[in-house]
Every structure is written in structure tokens, then in C-alpha cells.
Amino acid sequence: MASTTLQNATPLTADPTHDLLRMEHRPLDAIFSPQAIAVIGASERPNSVGRTLLWNLITNSFGGTIYPVNPKRKSVLGIRAYATIADIPEQVDLAVIATPARTVPGVIRECGEAGVKGAIVISAGFKETGAEGIALEKQVLEEVRRYKMRLIGPNCLGVMNPISGLNATFGSSMARPGNVGFISQSGALCTAILDWSFRENVGFSAFVSIGSMLDVGWGDLIYYLGDDPNTESIVIYMESIGDARSFLTAAREVALTKPIIVLKAGRTEAAAKAAASHTGALTGSEAVLEAAFKRCGVLSVNRISDMFDLAEVLAKQPRPKGPRLSIITNAGGPGVLATDALIATGGNLAHLSEETIAHLSEFLPTHWSHGNPIDILGDAEPERYAKTLEAASQDPNSDALLVILTPQSMTNPSTTAQQLKSYVEKNTATSMLTRKHTKPIIASWMGGDDVTPGENLLNDAGIPTYRYPDAAARVFSYMWEYSYTLKGLYETPVLPSSDGDNADEQRAAGLIQTALDEGRTLLTEEESKQLLQAYGIPIVTTRLAATVEDAVREAEAIGYPIVVKLHSKTITHKTDVGGVKLNLESAEAVRAAYQAIEAAVPAADFLGVTVQPMLKRDGYELILGSSLDPQFGPVLLFGSGGQMVEVYQDRAIALPPLNSTLARRMMERTRIYKALKGVRGRQAVDLPGLEQLLVRFSQLIVEQPRIKEIDINPLLAAPLDDAGHGGNMVALDARVVLHPADVAEADLPKPAIRPYPAQYCMRWELEGGPPVTIRPIRPEDEPLMVQFHETLSEQSIYLRYFHLIKLSQRTAHERMTRICFVDYDQEMAFVADYKNPTTGNHEILAAGRLSKLHGTNEAEFSMLVSDRYQHRGLGTQLLQRLVDVGRNENLDAITADILSDNAAMQRVCEKLGFTLSRTSDPSIVQADLRLDSSE
Structure with missing residues (x-):
């Protein structure tokens, strides 16, 4: 038994229903590629929005028909006008609406009744005006949903498709065609960017003012431009993220193949104030936003020029494999400037190998720099540049090259550019750029008009140029950041210990419920540590003492020295009230500590003390915590801990859930990570163990949504000994704040990234064979999926993919990442997991996938079953699971x-209620199942 395919779908034939079917499966085509447009509110009044819209449409041919709608005029700008959209004799794809806000709900209703599938609402006067405008938006959205329309706006400039010539905006100019998809929340910035693009000769595949994002949001447009063959990179000006999960899901999928660059405004406003935990005090909106961007592979910049510089270079150049840059220059000063900018932005200067230096010395003048930057002196002719570039590109210590040219008497900028152009050659048969080497190259041709022809030669060859060397170096650092981020996202993580089943979820939930039943939102220290222990996080021995004699008795049992802490159900920070006494060496010291703590707090807040051993603090004090962000929900924090945690501010932010790779990347973003790897003769801590501890902590956060804030401070991490043993980690203190009991489960903040859907795991007995677990796939399954593909016959591969694919191609890491790294929001992939009783190893017997069609509420399925297990009911069971999930996901x-x-x-599909129908291609049958989520 084999399967279906998501690739090689049958192209639609040119019949009367083609456009309708196309827009059902690509609904945003109604906005970006319409055949008939109605301008509702078209006017002849000078300088009006309605007039400008109509004029822009009729003066930029997009190959379709335009219908002005104005009940007071028979024609507008010489074109016949219609009183309502219902009067238009042709099916309209797109309505561009520029009428007063109060009329828009009715206009949208009329459009829906007329079968219009796309709308752009230019009109302002909605949520930005207050309660009345919010009510109008609600009415508009109800109509959009009722008629299954897609809408951009309201309060936007409009949409341009420069490739087709569509200008559905009231801007003054049409954008140049190009390969950058631009989306902006600010209409005013759109006009400024448009003016700037003409000066800089930047072209666009789409130019979108998204407005208030009432319907179409970031995720919709990222998916659309990700599927658009004319778009090579996506550039976004963002003021608010809106639906965070939608943005992250779309960006994470698209960023692997098309760079997404974001300029975010309003970074300095703090997300929350007066937090009860250290974590809450240390996380702010900018830090969380940067963490979110890193989690989905988006590159964040601070300048408009950087947005488009990076869009160009990432679309034209290969991604660097490391941060090491070689700089070739004919002047020392620019090389130093580039080096300073490189180091300041996180890049490294490549250390040239002895072989490379020797090779360069064979043809460079005696007084060349003999290092990096490679100063080839001011009399460098084009051939010297070309030889140097060739030699430097071969150095294994270099990941990219920057070539700087300053115009001097012996310099020929154009001829030098022509020499460098051979580094990237164009195939005249295919018009595609091919590279002699895989390392990126960028250039800085300094000067005025004299260098412009050379710049043009390089740009045409796909080598981006910059007038200033520091700007070029900064661009390279961004390139490396982008490459490093994507590498981390798609690096195969380590499987969690005990297959991730070491958490006692029920015990943790019981601890939380006990506190809520008592009307508390603050766990005691003892409860907090038990909560951590339930998820396999080591804790220090902690014993309760309700009286001074109890405290002495527990201290004697544990052994001195001792720590005594306040035990309270109401006080959050014990150190602030003198509630922590350290290094107690005797019973008298314990008594004195108990009495001092009791005297320092109100009687109602004092329930006794906790008694703990005073551990030797020869390790590193860390903090691990979680708090809430208003846009992204729970966020994680890791960094330097202890009493000075808020002073040092050494922390990294990440979004849960984590895997081992993401946990390590989170640690790498802190200054203390260098010490954790070993420094000044000390051994490293158990870094793999620390990674797994972070993974388990993130699991706690996603599985216990009642937790509002949590701190482990300090988390003590001891170095390994010389033999590689030890390296213990232990939570010395913990604090947990809960959401109140009156907050409904449905209203609890959700993670911006959907966690592993464990609720879809199930056991099933294979016909005449062993039991298997049908469960969602996870990134750690990549090695198992490679082994699974080794069990498949050529026939199974052909039936699944409609053509044969070599095993090496099917199991390449780049392809496996697409299969195993699923965010569970846009896709849901399942595997049949079998544990071989003989070897104890896991095997995958089958895999199935449900993939949402972008812009719709439908999905395609695909499936593969190992040849050895076909015709035994596994395919039917797997498809049934996919159908059940489809219903559950509405x-x-x-x-x-x-x-x-x-x-x-086909028989399996019919058995499960699918309807089979022939297509225009006789070799293909389409299976279709309409779902009713109530079944």
C-alpha cells in the first residue's frame, strides 16, 4: 500500500470555472490577481481618494476590467458607473472600497451577496476612533466570515502588484517591478518607502499596506508571498504583531526558503510592570519580540536601508556557514572601519591559514598586510584583485568575503568589477546565476559617479555593493545571524531522556489545585520545589518546621551548616523581609534565626520555616524562570542568577516549548555561558544535562497553564570533575505565582508556539502483529524517518510522489527538516512508532500528514506505509486518525x-467516506471528504 501526494497536483485546465476554483484554493488571488475590479466610492472630485484609486487603476494596465460604483453618477472619468455592485454584469473578483466607515458593513454585505471574494477597505474611522469604530469592525468581520471573503484593511493605502500592473492604492506612483514583497502597517511609511525605492532602484513583487488587519494578517500574506514565484524575499514594517501564533507559524515555514526581514517600531515600551518574580522584571517587550523572531527564523533590523540591503543580499547570495569574514582592500583605513563594524555586530575576522598567506605572498607586493584585512595596496590592478579573491576564497578558515575598492590612480573600478564578476557566472541558456564557490561575496565600491558602472556590473552579477565598508560588514553580520538562527531551528535535537515520559503531570496539577482550593495564587517554597521535582528538576532537601524545636531537630537530622527560610503562603520575596538565614553552624544559631524571622513578619504571614542544607557554592548560580508576555503568552528566561540578578541583567529569552538544540541556543546568548563551558582552569558544567533540564522546565510551563510566573533562583550548577563526573544541578530556591481560580481554563494565556499535541497519541494493535503507538511526529524522529525510508520499495515511492526519488535525496537533512519539524498548527504529521522487543529500538512503520492549504480551512493528506506492513490495516487506521484530527481541528x-x-x-479512502472523482488528467483521481466537526 502506498499513498497520495501533496506535490505534483494536477494543474487546472482553462475552463470557465478555472478562476473560481483558483480563488477557492488561493483566495488572496482575488486581491492580488483579479480579473474584474469594482471601485466602490469612485469619484471625479479632485484630490479625492475615490478619484485617485480609479485613476491609478485605469492608468496602470493589469489586464482586467474596472467598474466604478457610484449611485449618483452615470459615469466616472469617462467609464460607465453602476449604482450598486449587484448591477455589474460581470462577476467581480475584487472590491476596492472608499466610502464612509458607517457604510462599509452594508457594502461588504452587498459584495458578499454578489459573489465578490476579495475586498480592500481604504476607509478610515474604525477601531482607531474608539468604541463606535470597534463595533463597525465587528459588523464588517461578521459579513466577511459569512460570505467567506478575504479583506485587507480597513484604514490602509491599498495593494500594488507591480508584476501585473495592478495599482489598487491611492498612492501617487506605481512601484517598480522586482522580487521584494513589501508589507507595511503604516500607509504613510509606504509612500516614503515608495519614494526611496525610486532613488535606490528597488523593485517589488508586491507592495501591501495592511492597515488594521481586521481579516488578512501577517500569516496570510507571508504564506501568499512564500508561494509566489516572483517573490524572492519578504520585507515587513511592523507596529503590532496581532495574531502571534499565525505570524510565527507562517514565518517559520517560509523563512527557510525566502528570507523575511522585519523593521519593528515601538521597541522601547515595556510589556509589563510590577512583576511578582525576577523573571517578570527582566523580560520586556523588545527582548520577547527578538526571541520570537529568532524562534521563527525572521531577521530583525533597525534601519529602513538595512531591510532592503538584506532582502537583496539574502536573495542573491548563499548563506554563510560561519561568522568569519575575509576582507580584501586596496586601502588600510576602509579595512579597519569594516573590521570595527564587523566585530561590533557579532562577526569575526577570519584568521588566514599559513598556506593562504604563503600563496598570497607569491604574487602580492612585498609590503602587503600579511594578514586579514588583506591590504593589497593602492596600486592594485584588476588582476591582483581577482587573484587575491580566488586565493582567499579557498581558505578553510573563511566563511565569506568582502571586497573593498577605493578609487586611486592605478584603480579601474569597472574592469575590477568585471574580473570579480567571473566569481558568479550567468548561464545564458537559463539566465540563472551559477557560482564557482559556495561562500558569499559582497563588495564596497567607495566613491562617486566614477564607481557607478562597476557597481552596476557587480549588482547585475548578483554581488551586492555598498558605498561604505562598515555598512557592508554590518550586512554580513546580519547574514550570519540569519544563517545561524535557521541552523538552530532545523538542527536535529537530542531525544529527551526516558522518551520525555519522566514528568508527573498529575502530581504537579494536584499541587496547583490544592493552592487554588485554598484561595491562594502563591505556592509555598516547599510546594514550588515539589512542582519542580514532579518534572525531574533536582531540588535541595527541604523540610518544614512549625516550631523552633522542630527547626533544631530537622537541622540536626540534615547536618550543619544549615539554611533557614521563611515558610509563608503570602510573602513572595523572602530576602526582602529578612526571611533567609544562611550558613548556620549550631542549634543556637538555628533558634536565633527562627526567632528573628518570626519577629520580622506579621503573625498571619508566618507558618514556620524551611530547613535546608547549606550547599557549597563552588558552582554557578543561574536563574531559570517564566513569565507572561501580553502578545506571546508564556516566555522563558535563563541567565546569571543570585541576589544580583536584576543588576547584572545577563539573561536570554525564549518561547516554549524547547528542544535540546533550542535550549543550547538560549544558553549561548548569555555571557555566563562562556564560564559554563569552562574557564580559568575550571571544568565545564554538564551542558547536555543542563539542556535537558531546560527542556523539562519548558514542558512544565506548557503543560501547567495555571502557572503565571515562576522563578528558580538560584539554580546551582556545579562543574564536572577532571574525570568528567559530578556536575550536579540543584534548585536552591523556587517561587511560583498562579492565575486565580476564577480565570476560566479557556481564558488562560496560551503559548505562541503550539506545543507537542500529546493528546493525539494512541496505542493500536496491528493486524496479526505487534502493538504500535500512533503519535504526532517530532524533530527528534529524523534518524528513525531515515531508517523508515530505507524500507520503502520503488513502487511505494512512485505511488506516493508520482515519480521516483533517490533514497539519498529523500533522506537529505534539508528535506527531513521539512518532514520532522512540524509546528502542529499548519501541519499535523503522524508516525506509527513500534518498539522492537528484540533490539529495544524504536522503528517507524508508517507516516501520514495533514497539511492545511494556505488561505483556506481545508487540508490535503499524504501517507506512506512500510512495504513490510502494508495490507494489515495500518494505512486505514492512520488515515482515520488524520480524519479525526481534521474534525477536532475544525x-x-x-x-x-x-x-x-x-x-x-482509493479503497481505503472510500472505506472512510471520501468521495472519489476523476480529474482532467486521466492518471489522477481526487479524493474529497467534507467534514462536520459535530460528528
Whole structure:
């Protein structure tokens, strides 16, 4: 038994229903590629929005028909006008609306009744005006949902598709065609960017003013431009993120193949104030936003020029494999400037190998720099540049090259550019750029008009140029940051210990419920530590003492020295009230500490003390915590801990859930990480163990949504000994704040990234064979998926993919990342996991996937079953699970294309209620299942 395919879908034939079907499956085509447009509110009044819109549409041919709608005029700008959209004799794809806000709900209703599938609402006067405007938006959205329309706006400049010539904006000019998709929340900035783009000769594949994002949001547009063959990179000006999960899901999928660069305004406003935990005090909106961008592979910049510089260089150049840059220059000063900018922005200067230096010395003048930057002196002719570039590109210590040219008497900028151009050659047959080497190259041609022809030669060859060397170096650092971020996202993580089943979720939930039943939102220290222990996080021995004699008795049992802390259900920070006494060496010291703590707090807040051993603090004090962000929900914090935690501010922020790779990347962003790796003769801590501890902590956060804030401070991490043993980690103190009991489960903040959907795991007995676990796939499954593909026959591969694919291609890491790294929001992939009783190893017997069609509420399914386990009911069971998930996720339909020869898959589909129908391609059958989530 084999399966269906998500690739190689049958192209639609040119029949009367083609456009309708296209817009059902790509609904934003109604906005970006319409055939008929109605301008509602078209006017001849000079300088009005309605007139400008109509004029821009008719003066920029997009290959379609335009219909002005104005009940008071028979024609507008010489074009016949219609009183309502219902009067238009042709099916309208797109309505561009520029009428007063109060009329827009009714206009949208009329558009829906007329079958219009796309709308752009230019009109202002909605939520930005207050309660009345918010009510109007609600009415508009109800109509949009009722008629399954897609809407951009309101309060926006409009949309341009420079490739087709569509200008549905009231801007003064049409953007140049190009390969950058630009999306902006600010209409005013759109006009400024447009003016700037003409000066800088920047072209666009799409130019979108998104407005208030009432319907179409970041995720919709990122997916659309990600699928658009004319778009090579996506540039975003963002003021608010809106639906965080939608943005992160779309960006994470698209960023792997098309760079996404964001300029975010309003970074300095703190997300929350007066937090009860250290974590809450240390996390702010900018830090969380940067963490979110890193989690989905988005590159964040601070300058408008950087947005487009990076869009160009990332689209044209390969991603660097490391941070080491080689600089070639004919003048010392620019090389130093580039080096300073490189180091300041996180890059490294490549250390040239002895072989490279020797090779360069064979043809460079005696007084060349003999190091990096490679100063080839002011009399450098084009051939010297070319030889140097060739030699430097071969150095294994270099990841990229920057070539700087300053115009001097012996310099020929154009001829030098022509020499460098051979580094990237264009295939005249395909018009595609090919590279002699895989390392990126950028250039800085300094000077005025004399260097412009050379710049143009380099730019045409795909080598980006910059007038200033520091700007070029900064661009490289951004390139490395982007490459490093993507590498971390798609690096295969280590499987959690005990297959991730070491958490006692029920015990943790019981501790939380006990506190809520008592009307408390603050766990005691003892309860907090038990909560950590339930998730496998080591804690220091902690014993309660309600009386002074109890405290002495527990101290004697543990052994001196001792720590005594306040035990209270109401006080958050014990050190602030003198509630922590350290290094107690005797019973008398314990008594004195107990009495001092009791005297320092109100009687109602004093429940006794906790008694703990005073551990030797020869390790590192860390902090690990979580707090809430208003946009992204729970966020994680890791860094230097102890009493000075808020002074040192050495922390990294990440979004849960984590895997081992993401945990390590989080640690790497702190200054203390260098010490944790070993410094000044001390051994490293157990870094793999610390990674797993962070993974378990993130699991606690996503599985216990009642937790509002939590701190482990300090988390003591001891170095390993010389033999590699030890390296113990222990939570010395913990604090947990809960959401009140009156907050409904449905209203609890949710993680911006959907966690592993463990609720979809199930056991199933294979017909005549062993039990298997059908569960969602996870990134750690990559090695198992490689082994699974080794069990598949050529026939199974052909029936699944409609053509044969080599095993080496199917199991390449770049392809496996697409299969195993699932965010569970846009896709849901399942595997049949079998534990071999003989070897004790896990094997994957089958895999199935449900993938949402971008812009719709439908999904396609695909499936593969290992040849050894076909015809035993596994395929039917796996598809049933996909159907059940589709219903649970409230999908409208599930479809697939199946080869006509694949009779087994067709029978499975029919058994589960799919309707099979022929397509225009006789070799393909379409399976379709309409879902009713109430079933």
C-alpha cells in the first residue's frame, strides 16, 4: 500500500470555472490577481481618494476590467458607473472600497451577496476612533466570515502588484517591478518607502499596506508571498504583531526558503510592570519580540536601508556557514572601519591559514598586510584583485568575503568589477546565476559617479555593493545571524531522556489545585520545589518546621551548616523581609534565626520555616524562570542568577516549548555561558544535562497553564570533575505565582508556539502483529524517518510522489527538516512508532500528514506505509486518525490526489467516506471528504 501526494497536483485546465476554483484554493488571488475590479466610492472630485484609486487603476494596465460604483453618477472619468455592485454584469473578483466607515458593513454585505471574494477597505474611522469604530469592525468581520471573503484593511493605502500592473492604492506612483514583497502597517511609511525605492532602484513583487488587519494578517500574506514565484524575499514594517501564533507559524515555514526581514517600531515600551518574580522584571517587550523572531527564523533590523540591503543580499547570495569574514582592500583605513563594524555586530575576522598567506605572498607586493584585512595596496590592478579573491576564497578558515575598492590612480573600478564578476557566472541558456564557490561575496565600491558602472556590473552579477565598508560588514553580520538562527531551528535535537515520559503531570496539577482550593495564587517554597521535582528538576532537601524545636531537630537530622527560610503562603520575596538565614553552624544559631524571622513578619504571614542544607557554592548560580508576555503568552528566561540578578541583567529569552538544540541556543546568548563551558582552569558544567533540564522546565510551563510566573533562583550548577563526573544541578530556591481560580481554563494565556499535541497519541494493535503507538511526529524522529525510508520499495515511492526519488535525496537533512519539524498548527504529521522487543529500538512503520492549504480551512493528506506492513490495516487506521484530527481541528474538508493505478489507497479512502472523482488528467483521481466537526 502506498499513498497520495501533496506535490505534483494536477494543474487546472482553462475552463470557465478555472478562476473560481483558483480563488477557492488561493483566495488572496482575488486581491492580488483579479480579473474584474469594482471601485466602490469612485469619484471625479479632485484630490479625492475615490478619484485617485480609479485613476491609478485605469492608468496602470493589469489586464482586467474596472467598474466604478457610484449611485449618483452615470459615469466616472469617462467609464460607465453602476449604482450598486449587484448591477455589474460581470462577476467581480475584487472590491476596492472608499466610502464612509458607517457604510462599509452594508457594502461588504452587498459584495458578499454578489459573489465578490476579495475586498480592500481604504476607509478610515474604525477601531482607531474608539468604541463606535470597534463595533463597525465587528459588523464588517461578521459579513466577511459569512460570505467567506478575504479583506485587507480597513484604514490602509491599498495593494500594488507591480508584476501585473495592478495599482489598487491611492498612492501617487506605481512601484517598480522586482522580487521584494513589501508589507507595511503604516500607509504613510509606504509612500516614503515608495519614494526611496525610486532613488535606490528597488523593485517589488508586491507592495501591501495592511492597515488594521481586521481579516488578512501577517500569516496570510507571508504564506501568499512564500508561494509566489516572483517573490524572492519578504520585507515587513511592523507596529503590532496581532495574531502571534499565525505570524510565527507562517514565518517559520517560509523563512527557510525566502528570507523575511522585519523593521519593528515601538521597541522601547515595556510589556509589563510590577512583576511578582525576577523573571517578570527582566523580560520586556523588545527582548520577547527578538526571541520570537529568532524562534521563527525572521531577521530583525533597525534601519529602513538595512531591510532592503538584506532582502537583496539574502536573495542573491548563499548563506554563510560561519561568522568569519575575509576582507580584501586596496586601502588600510576602509579595512579597519569594516573590521570595527564587523566585530561590533557579532562577526569575526577570519584568521588566514599559513598556506593562504604563503600563496598570497607569491604574487602580492612585498609590503602587503600579511594578514586579514588583506591590504593589497593602492596600486592594485584588476588582476591582483581577482587573484587575491580566488586565493582567499579557498581558505578553510573563511566563511565569506568582502571586497573593498577605493578609487586611486592605478584603480579601474569597472574592469575590477568585471574580473570579480567571473566569481558568479550567468548561464545564458537559463539566465540563472551559477557560482564557482559556495561562500558569499559582497563588495564596497567607495566613491562617486566614477564607481557607478562597476557597481552596476557587480549588482547585475548578483554581488551586492555598498558605498561604505562598515555598512557592508554590518550586512554580513546580519547574514550570519540569519544563517545561524535557521541552523538552530532545523538542527536535529537530542531525544529527551526516558522518551520525555519522566514528568508527573498529575502530581504537579494536584499541587496547583490544592493552592487554588485554598484561595491562594502563591505556592509555598516547599510546594514550588515539589512542582519542580514532579518534572525531574533536582531540588535541595527541604523540610518544614512549625516550631523552633522542630527547626533544631530537622537541622540536626540534615547536618550543619544549615539554611533557614521563611515558610509563608503570602510573602513572595523572602530576602526582602529578612526571611533567609544562611550558613548556620549550631542549634543556637538555628533558634536565633527562627526567632528573628518570626519577629520580622506579621503573625498571619508566618507558618514556620524551611530547613535546608547549606550547599557549597563552588558552582554557578543561574536563574531559570517564566513569565507572561501580553502578545506571546508564556516566555522563558535563563541567565546569571543570585541576589544580583536584576543588576547584572545577563539573561536570554525564549518561547516554549524547547528542544535540546533550542535550549543550547538560549544558553549561548548569555555571557555566563562562556564560564559554563569552562574557564580559568575550571571544568565545564554538564551542558547536555543542563539542556535537558531546560527542556523539562519548558514542558512544565506548557503543560501547567495555571502557572503565571515562576522563578528558580538560584539554580546551582556545579562543574564536572577532571574525570568528567559530578556536575550536579540543584534548585536552591523556587517561587511560583498562579492565575486565580476564577480565570476560566479557556481564558488562560496560551503559548505562541503550539506545543507537542500529546493528546493525539494512541496505542493500536496491528493486524496479526505487534502493538504500535500512533503519535504526532517530532524533530527528534529524523534518524528513525531515515531508517523508515530505507524500507520503502520503488513502487511505494512512485505511488506516493508520482515519480521516483533517490533514497539519498529523500533522506537529505534539508528535506527531513521539512518532514520532522512540524509546528502542529499548519501541519499535523503522524508516525506509527513500534518498539522492537528484540533490539529495544524504536522503528517507524508508517507516516501520514495533514497539511492545511494556505488561505483556506481545508487540508490535503499524504501517507506512506512500510512495504513490510502494508495490507494489515495500518494505512486505514492512520488515515482515520488524520480524519479525526481534521474534525477536532475544525477543518472544512480533507482532499488528496491519488494515482489511478493506486487502487489500494482509493479503497481505503472510500472505506472512510471520501468521495472519489476523476480529474482532467486521466492518471489522477481526487479524493474529497467534507467534514462536520459535530460528528
